[in-house]
Amino acid sequence: MIFGVIAYTQSNDTFLDYSNTDEIFMLVVPIFALTGVLMSNVLFKQMMNNSSKMEGLRAKLMRFQTASLVKYALIEGPALIGIVAFFNTQNLAYFYIAGVLLFYLYLLRPTKDKIERGLQLKGQEKDQFNRLDQTIP
Numbered sequence: 001m002i003f004g005v006i007a008y009t010q011s012n013d014t015f016l017d018y019s020n021t022d023e024i025f026m027l028v029v030p031i032f033a034l035t036g037v038l039m040s041n042v043l044f045k046q047m048m049n050n051s052s053k054m055e056g057l058r059a060k061l062m063r064f065q066t067a068s069l070v071k072y073a074l075i076e077g078p079a080l081i082g083i084v085a086f087f088n089t090q091n092l093a094y095f096y097i098a099g100v101l102l103f104y105l106y107l108l109r110p111t112k113d114k115i116e117r118g119l120q121l122k123g124q125e126k127d128q129f130n131r132l133d134q135t136i137p
Helices: 002-010 025-049 057-089 092-107 112-119 123-130
Strands: none
Touching: 025 057, 025 092, 057 092, 057 112, 057 123, 112 123
């Protein structure tokens, strides 16, 4: 996000153009963005399918953390490519794509409810997760 702000402030003569199909970035950035979002969801679900069979809350939380980091990386990568494309071409279309991806990344931030739903916590594990003053064994 900081790189995007720096790129925007350093740019001169920016423009918004969706019609320049000769530009390679006009094909690459949207394809990477869509692929990143779709693959992040597929890999997250695939990694989380096995978590309900795992023993112990700590192992499940570690799996959730790993799956989330992979998901975030697959969204952040295309956003950075969009910012680099904007920096090279001054076309705001790439900056907007990167902005949408970063906003989506913000919406994916982990919350207590999302973690409970993602891990399908029940019974003792849910009680253990809700005890904020105790460490998880």
